[in-house]
Amino acid sequence: MGLLEIRGLKKQFDGLVVLDGIDIVVEDGEIQGVIGPNGAGKSTLFNIVSGIYRADSGSIRFRDREIVNRPVYRVARMGVGRTFQVARAFDEMTVLENMLVPSVVMHISRAEAVRRADELLELATLDRVRENPAIEISGGQRKLLEFVRMMMTDPDLILLDEPFNGINPALIEVLMRLVRRLNERGKTFLLISHEIPHVSELCNTVTVLAAGTNIARGTPAEIRENPAVLDAYLGH
Ligand SMILES: Nc1ncnc2c1ncn2[C@@H]1O[C@H](COP(=O)(O)OP(=O)(O)OP(=O)(O)O)[C@@H](O)[C@H]1O
Ligand SMILES: [Mg+2]
Numbered sequence: 001m002g003l004l005e006i007r008g009l010k011k012q013f014d015g016l017v018v019l020d021g022i023d024i025v026v027e028d029g030e031i032q033g034v035i036g037p038n039g040a041g042k043s044t045l046f047n048i049v050s051g052i053y054r055a056d057s058g059s060i061r062f063r064d065r066e067i068v069n070r071p072v073y074r075v076a077r078m079g080v081g082r083t084f085q086v087a088r089a090f091d092e093m094t095v096l097e098n099m100l101v102p103s104v105v106m107h108i109s110r111a112e113a114v115r116r117a118d119e120l121l122e123l124a125t126l127d128r129v130r131e132n133p134a135i136e137i138s139g140g141q142r143k144l145l146e147f148v149r150m151m152m153t154d155p156d157l158i159l160l161d162e163p164f165n166g167i168n169p170a171l172i173e174v175l176m177r178l179v180r181r182l183n184e185r186g187k188t189f190l191l192i193s194h195e196i197p198h199v200s201e202l203c204n205t206v207t208v209l210a211a212g213t214n215i216a217r218g219t220p221a222e223i224r225e226n227p228a229v230l231d232a233y234l235g236h
Pocket of ligand 1: 018
C-alpha cells in the first residue's frame with residue numbers, strides 16, 4: 001500500500017479535459033518527481049489532492065483513507081502539505097511572523113512555535129532575514145519561506161510545485177539539502193519540476209504526465225530514454 005494512491009483521477013474545466021484518468025502511487029519515504037510539458041495538468045493534480053479543486057471522478061487515498069473532494073483544512077490536518085507554483089507570503093509581516101501564522105491553529109505554545117520556526121529558518125538559511133518584512137526578501141527566499149512555513153505543521157506528505165523556478169543556484173542547493181534532510185527524517189515528497197537535472201538528483205521514481213494522461217513512470221534514467229517522453233516534449 002502506498003502512502004498516497006491516486007486512481008483514475010479525472011477533471012474537466014468547462015468541457016476541456018485536463019486530467020483524463022491519472023494514476024499515481026507514492027510510497028512512504030520516497031521523493032517522487034512529476035514532470036510533463038506546460039499544461040499537462042500537474043498543478044491541477046496538486047490542487048485536487050490538496051482539496052482546492054474538486055475532482056469529477058477517481059479516488060485519492062492517503063494512509064488508506066479516501067480524501068478526494070475533502071475540504072482543504074481536512075486534507076492539511078491529515079498531514080498533506082503543499083507549496084504553490086507562485087509562492088505565497090504575507091508581505092507586510094516579517095519572515096518570523098509568517099512562520100508563526102500556521103501555529104495559530106496548532107496546539108503549541110508561542111515559545112515552542114518560535115523554537116520550531118527558528119530551526120526551520122536556519123535549515124533554509126533564512127535566519128539572517130528573520131526580522132525582514134516578507135516583501136523585502138528575494139523571490140528564491142520567498143519560495144523557501146513558503147516551504148518552511150508549510151513545514152511548521154509537520155506534514156508527512158509534501159507536494160512541491162516548481163520549487164526551483166526563479167531561484168538562484170545557491171538557494172537551489174539549500175533547497176535540495178532541505179528536501180534531503182526532511183526526507184531522512186521520514187518525510188515523503190511529490191515534486192513537480194521542469195528542472196530534469198534536479199529531479200534526477202533527488203528522485204528515484206519519476207512520473208510523466210502529458211495532456212492529462214500518464215505517459216511514463218520509471219527511474220530518471222529510464223525516463224530520459226523513453227521515446228514517448230521525448231515525443232511529448234518535442235511535439236509540444
Ligand atoms: N481554474 C481553471 N480554470 C480553467 N482552466 C484551468 C484552470 N486551471 C488550470 N486550467 C487549465 O488546465 C490545463 C492544465 O493546467 P495546469 O496548470 O494544471 O498545467 P501544468 O502542468 O501545471 O502546467 P505548467 O507546467 O505550465 O505549470 C491548462 O490548459 C490550464 O489552462
Ligand atoms: Mg503548473
